[in-house]
């Protein structure tokens with residue numbers, strides 16, 4: 001399913017895989033001055049292709065290699081530009097975990113060209129800013145004081161992150177983009193004002209400081225999680241379990257502390273539990289925010 005609306009002359013295209021009439025999770029791509037920024041997920045690639053069928057597209061710009069951003073790139077005949085660091089991954093995408101295959105789809109090979117620091121497309125200039133953290137290859141695009149920020153910016157409600165994320169790098173990337181003039185950040189999940197981007201950076205800095213104080217007092221990562229996130233919405237538990245802890249609060253705290261990520265405990269149990277035909281039900285439940293997890297948090301520890 002796709003949903004389209006215009007925000008300040010930018011066409012925002014939300015897309016996601018529909019199961020039983022509900023979209024499991026939305027991601028957003030953008031169309032601005034004949035450029036397509038990110039491409040949605042593999043499951044919606046052909047809807048995206050149809051949408052752009054009668055539109056002029058000069059090029060496709062990819063912020064990072066995750067399947068919900070590059071997954072539709074393979075359907076375009078126009079040139080695709082992506083971060084140099086992930087060209088090989090795009091060309092030979094590894095098999096992604098089962099839950100991501102259900103939500104987004106397994107990516108197909110994309111033969112992209114490397115992005116340069118600055119790119120010109122007729123009258124449009126694109127500044128390519130390296131913004132690692134969410135992923136090792138992540139970049140943001142600045143066009144006409146609009147920041148296309150991929151998955152760089154989240155909100156103050158954030159409690160979890162992916163195991164591969166490096167929040168020390170994300171903090172530096174946020175400081176870097178805030179040196180540029182822009183009004184809004186157009187991201188994979190949200191469009192945020194500059195003030196909200198600053199607010200998010202301050203949230204991360206404050207959380208990092210508190211986590212470091214507790215860690216220096218001798219608290220473990222698990223103890224820090226319980227202190228810093230006393231009220232946990234059920235969808236956070238569900239996200240942790242459903243992803244086999246690829247997304248978790250502990251990942252987030254460990255990343256803010258600059259610690260090496262640990263392998264998941266009890267992952268086999270969790271994956272077995274959720275692969276038993278409950279996957280789609282859980283997705284639907286998650287999507288409607290009528291969240292229900294039949295096991296207490298401790299069962300996953």
Ligand SMILES: [Zn+2]
Pocket residue numbers: 064066069134135151
């Ligand atoms: Zn991402």
